[in-house]
Amino acid sequence: MSNTRDNANARVVWRLIAVVVFMGAAAWAAVPFYRWFCQVTGFAxxxxxxxxxxxxxxxxxxxxxxxxxxxxxxxxxxxxxxxxxxxxxxxxxxxxxxxxxxxxxxxxxxxxxxxxxxxxxxxxxxxxxxxxxxxxxxxxxxxxxxxxxxxxxxxxxxxxxxxxxxxxxxxxxxxxxxxxxxxxxxxxxxxxxxx
CATH class of the missing domain: 2.60.370.10 (Ctag/Cox11)
Structure with missing residues (x-):
């Protein structure tokens, strides 16, 4: 039972780490992506x-x-x-x-x-x-x-x-x-x- 709970906790931790890494990458890419989007579409x-x-x-x-x-x-x-x-x-x-x-x-x-x-x-x-x-x-x-x-x-x-x-x-x-x-x-x- 304890082993199952430890595995579930480890999965939650890894998912949270993945979310933080994804959010960091998205924040880093937001400015260049927005600039590219505006240049291609004429937006704003x-x-x-x-x-x-x-x-x-x-x-x-x-x-x-x-x-x-x-x-x-x-x-x-x-x-x-x-x-x-x-x-x-x-x-x-x-x-x-x-x-x-x-x-x-x-x-x-x-x-x-x-x-x-x-x-x-x-x-x-x-x-x-x-x-x-x-x-x-x-x-x-x-x-x-x-x-x-x-x-x-x-x-x-x-x-x-x-x-x-x-x-x-x-x-x-x-x-x-x-x-x-x-x-x-x-x-x-x-x-x-x-x-």
């Missing part, structure tokens, strides 16, 4: 990355508005050099953003982005963007950063996005130390949850 306004220009251009136009934000811990001025442009669906367009380092030290920033309305994210395709890499600015340095994009003409055939005629592309610049801290905090929160 995540834009797509194109390797080439569109193979067709339609006469129908769409207005693209540009927005810029900076987190408080990054002493930069950041703005679009044009507030909006009207482009034909499938037409490759280029827009510029300007960043100025207002501090007395070299700062490294990286931008995140999204598209609104979110249904348009899947159809907004970037060929080249300053958001693909970190930007380093010396004290007082000013740079113009290009963005090359097109809006995929397949958007017209989409049940939800087909009626959209205005898109807002929004960027937010973060100080790189802030991002590292956020990742560390996320990892620490996941580790705490497991303990």
């Amino acid at each position: 306004g995540t834009t797509q990355i194109a390797t080439q220009e569109s193979d067709r251009v339609l006469d129908q136009t769409i207005r693209v508005r540009f927005d810029a934000n900076v987190m408080p811990d990054l002493d930069w001025s950041f703005r679009p050099m044009q507030t909006e442009m009207t482009v034909r669906l499938g037409e490759t367009a280029m827009a510029y953003y300007e960043a100025v380092n207002n501090s007395d030290q070299t700062l490294v920033g990286r931008s995140t982005y999204n598209v609104s309305p979110s249904d348009a994210g899947y159809f907004f395709e970037k060929i080249d963007c300053f958001c693909f890499t970190e930007q380093e600015l010396a004290p007082g340095e000013r740079i113009e950063m290009p963005l090359t994009f097109f809006v995929n003409p397949d958007m017209l055939d989409d049940r939800d996005a087909g009626r959209i005629r205005d898109i807002t592309l929004s960027y937010t610049f973060f100080h790189m130390d802030t991002q590292k801290s956020a990742r560390a905090d996320t990892g620490a929160s996941a580790a705490t949850a497991l303990n």
